[in-house]
Amino acid sequence: MQWVNVILAVCCLGLGALHLTRLALMRGDRVGEASHAAMGLGMAAMYSPLGDPVPGPVWIVVFAGTGLWFAALAVRAGIGTRDAGYHVACAVAMLFVLTAGGHGTPGGHGGHPDVALLSVAALLFAGFFAWHALRCGDRLVAAARGGASCECAPEAPPPVHAAGTVVRATAGPTAATRALTAGEAVAPGRLARVRSVRTATGAHIAMAGAMTVMCLGML
Numbered sequence: 001m002q003w004v005n006v007i008l009a010v011c012c013l014g015l016g017a018l019h020l021t022r023l024a025l026m027r028g029d030r031v032g033e034a035s036h037a038a039m040g041l042g043m044a045a046m047y048s049p050l051g052d053p054v055p056g057p058v059w060i061v062v063f064a065g066t067g068l069w070f071a072a073l074a075v076r077a078g079i080g081t082r083d084a085g086y087h088v089a090c091a092v093a094m095l096f097v098l099t100a101g102g103h104g105t106p107g108g109h110g111g112h113p114d115v116a117l118l119s120v121a122a123l124l125f126a127g128f129f130a131w132h133a134l135r136c137g138d139r140l141v142a143a144a145r146g147g148a149s150c151e152c153a154p155e156a157p158p159p160v161h162a163a164g165t166v167v168r169a170t171a172g173p174t175a176a177t178r179a180l181t182a183g184e185a186v187a188p189g190r191l192a193r194v195r196s197v198r199t200a201t202g203a204h205i206a207m208a209g210a211m212t213v214m215c216l217g218m219l
C-alpha cells in the first residue's frame with residue numbers, strides 16, 4: 001500500500017500549497033488559512049514514505065497553538081470565525097495522530113497499553129471527518145443545482161442577551177470558505193478561482209477525506 005501513501009502525500013502537499021497561496025491572496029482571516037496550510041503540510045509529512053523532515057515536537061507546538069487560538073475564538077461570543085470549532089477539531093485530531101505515534105500506518109500504536117481506547121478515538125475522528133467531507137460535498141452539489149451556497153462552514157448562531165433578545169451576529173464569513181466579495185468577484189483568471197468558495201470547499205473535502213484515511217489506518 002506504499003503507493004497509496006505516496007498519492008495521499010502528494011495530494012496533501014498540494015492542499016498545503018493551495019492554502020499558502022490563498023493565505024497570500026486573501027485579505028480575511030489569515031490564521032484560518034495558515035491553519036489549513038499547516039494541516040495539509042503536516043499530513044503530507046506523515047504520509048510521506050521518505051519520513052517526516054520536521055521534528056515531531058515542532059508539529060505538536062504548531063497544532064497545539066492553532067487549537068488554543070481557535071478554542072479561544074470559539075468561546076468568545078460574536079467574535080472570530082464561524083468554523084473555529086472545526087479548526088479545533090482538526091488540531092486535536094492532528095495532535096492525536098502525532099502523540100499516538102500512528103502516522104496513518106496500520107497498527108502504529110500496537111504497543112500502547114490503551115489500544116482499545118485509541119482505536120475508539122481514531123474511529124470517532126474518522127467518522128467526524130467522513131461526515132464533514134460528505135456534508136461539504138452535499139453543499140457543492142446543492143450549489144451546482146442553484147439551491148444553496150457551497151460554503152461548508154456552519155452558520156454561527158446569533159448571540160442572545162439575558163433578556164432573551166436575539167442580536168445579529170457580528171462575525172462575518174470565514175476566510176477559509178467565504179465567497180468572494182463584490183470587488184473580488186470581478187477579478188479575472190485563475191487567481192479568482194483560487195480564492196473562490198468552491199475551491200475552498202473542494203479543499204475541505206479532499207483534506208477531510210485524507211484525514212479519514214489516516215485515522216482509519218490507525219485501527
